[in-house]
Amino acid sequence: MIILDTNQLHRVLPGNPTLTLLTAAANRCGHTLAITDIVLREMVRQRREGLTQARKALEAAQREVNKYVRPASRVVSSTWSDRPTELETDLFEAELRQAFTVLHTDPEDALEALKREADRRPPCKANGEGGRDTAIYLTALRAARKNDDLESVQSRIAGKASGGTRPLPVIFVTEDKGFSDPKNRTAFAPELREEIADAPLTLRLDVVSALAEIGYPSQWVDAKSITERDDFRGMLREAVTRETLGMLSPAPREAFPEWVRTRPPRLRRLGKAHQCKGGGLTLSMLTGTWSSGIFTRNRPDGLSPSTIKGDYRLRITADITALVVQDESGDVIEAEFSSTSVTITD
Incomplete structure (x- = not known):
């Protein structure tokens, strides 16, 4: 069982x-x-x-x-x-x-x-x-x-x-x-x-x-073969944005897509990925740390109470654990970021 x-x-x-x-x-x-x-x-x-x-x-x-x-x-x-x-x-x-x-x-x-x-x-x-x-x-x-x-x-x-x-x-x-x-x-x-x-x-x-x-069958592989893919990086950026906004404001993510931006995360530390293949799928578990920045401009009204005030930028660090699912061609069809810890370093 x-x-x-x-x-x-x-x-x-x-x-x-x-x-x-x-x-x-x-x-x-x-x-x-x-x-x-x-x-x-x-x-x-x-x-x-x-x-x-x-x-x-x-x-x-x-x-x-x-x-x-x-x-x-x-x-x-x-x-x-x-x-x-x-x-x-x-x-x-x-x-x-x-x-x-x-x-x-x-x-x-x-x-x-x-x-x-x-x-x-x-x-x-x-x-x-x-x-x-x-x-x-x-x-x-x-x-x-x-x-x-x-x-x-x-x-x-x-x-x-x-x-x-x-x-x-x-x-x-x-x-x-x-x-x-x-x-x-x-x-x-x-x-x-x-x-x-x-x-x-x-x-x-x-x-x-x-x-x-x-x-x-499973093996340990170089995780960069996954994390350097554009499709994974896009999913990672969205996950970091979602987690950071949850820290900064009680408003839902959909309330401010036009005025908040997150820079593409930059890799700081990455271990090997534990990977297995079967049924035309590749499953990989990986853990790493990325740095990024989030900046705001033209803050809309109606978000009080909130710690977001005016136009500014924040540097952040994100510790990520993810299960990545790829198809036979290697495309990332799903990435579940179940453990996302964001720290504001400014």
Whole structure:
């Protein structure tokens, strides 16, 4: 079983080519793809909020266009106007349930997660956050122990000697640092390793590492062959712009495309990319640091409260982790920037 955390599910949503590849690879190896009920609820909530914001931006854009055209040329209400957000959200949830096995949180694990949150015990953070993360981890651990017990019973029924072939591990895929050892990100934290003991639970940080874990061919390659492509650079620039504007103003990104500009990011540091190929696709995980600059002019009214004032420029640094999907010709068809940290250096 391969269990995806919320930070990984963004990369393999229904309709995404990465999900097609991961599903086929998992099925060939006898694995199933799973998420917990908490991950499902988090993802559905995020989709609902994103759709609500997008609809508001669409309606605002429609009103703005209609200010400048003749009545006969005005944009009429789109098909979205009468389509409830909840309906689309329900359809999205149904697609997730069809693509993934949903593991329900055991009441004992839910209570234990609350206790650890109160006691500040791992994987909860020192500030008390992490109750949901703990419930997700405990659900994955319970699945691993159940899988191990089931394999042992089946072996005894078949007359096999104890200590024989181990069951397929449960692979927990998450980039959340709260689960991993600070000295070795690919391993569980010491306290969690002690709790896991010999249960077949394995930690992997991303989809490519999960594919490698189940025997899919992978390699480490020069990431510049990807990051120097114009299509990737365009997607990176948009991701950095979006993240920076989110820091500077509460207004949505669509409110100021004409007066904010971001310079093309310049590479400062880049590690090798972990890459695997299959089904006509190339998946690459890469991490790097880019510098850029954002400048504004002719600030429009109505954005208060905001830290954006007047015309000025800011130098920024962006630490990026991305899953890049390329087709057979090498064109980047998707880049999921799931971890984007922007620092204003001015």
